[in-house]
Amino acid sequence: MKAKGISKLKTAAVAALSLLVLTACSSNAATKTQETAALKSANDSKSAQADTDLVIPVSDISEKVSFYPVEADGTKMEVLAVKAPDGTIRTAFNTCQVCYDSGRGYYKQDGNELVCQNCGNRFPMSRVEVEAGGCNPWPIFDQNKTVTDESITISSDFLKESKQIFANWKKTY
Numbered sequence: 001m002k003a004k005g006i007s008k009l010k011t012a013a014v015a016a017l018s019l020l021v022l023t024a025c026s027s028n029a030a031t032k033t034q035e036t037a038a039l040k041s042a043n044d045s046k047s048a049q050a051d052t053d054l055v056i057p058v059s060d061i062s063e064k065v066s067f068y069p070v071e072a073d074g075t076k077m078e079v080l081a082v083k084a085p086d087g088t089i090r091t092a093f094n095t096c097q098v099c100y101d102s103g104r105g106y107y108k109q110d111g112n113e114l115v116c117q118n119c120g121n122r123f124p125m126s127r128v129e130v131e132a133g134g135c136n137p138w139p140i141f142d143q144n145k146t147v148t149d150e151s152i153t154i155s156s157d158f159l160k161e162s163k164q165i166f167a168n169w170k171k172t173y
Helices: 002-044 156-166
Strands: 054-057 066-072 075-083 089-096 107-110 113-116 122-124 137-139 151-154
Touching (some): 054 075, 066 156, 075 156, 089 156
Antiparallel strands (some): 054 151, 066 075, 075 089, 089 137, 113 122
C-alpha cells in the first residue's frame, strides 16, 4: 500500500513538473513572439523613403552595419552606415563599384567585413568610404552628405544623381 502511495506521489510530481516546464516554454515562446514583433516593427520603420532626403540618426549607428532603403524616381536603393573600428561613421551605397550591374553586387556583413554577394570579395569596415574604385561599397563622401552630431543627411538630389548604379540591383537571374 505504501509503495502505491509513493508511486502516485511520483506521478503527481512528474505531472506538476511537466506542467511547470510547459508553462515556462509557453511563456518563453510568447516573449520570443513579442520580441520578434518588436524587431519587425523596428525594421519596418526603416522602410524605403521615396524622393526625400535620407536622414540617418547618428545614435542608430554601431559596429553592426545598418541598411537604409530609399527610393529615388522609382529606383530602389540602399545606403549603409557603420561605425568603423576607429570610431568614425562611414557611409556608402550598398552596391559594389564593380559588380553593381550584375544584380547581385550588394553587401552583407560577416563579422567585421562586408561580403559582395556577386563575387565574394570581402571588404573590411575600416575601408568603407575610404576607397573609391575596385570591388568595394560605393562611397558617399563628405561633399555628398551633411553631418551633424545628431544625424547624417544625404540629399534627395544626390540620391537621384546616383540611381543609375541601382538599375539592376538585387535582381534575380
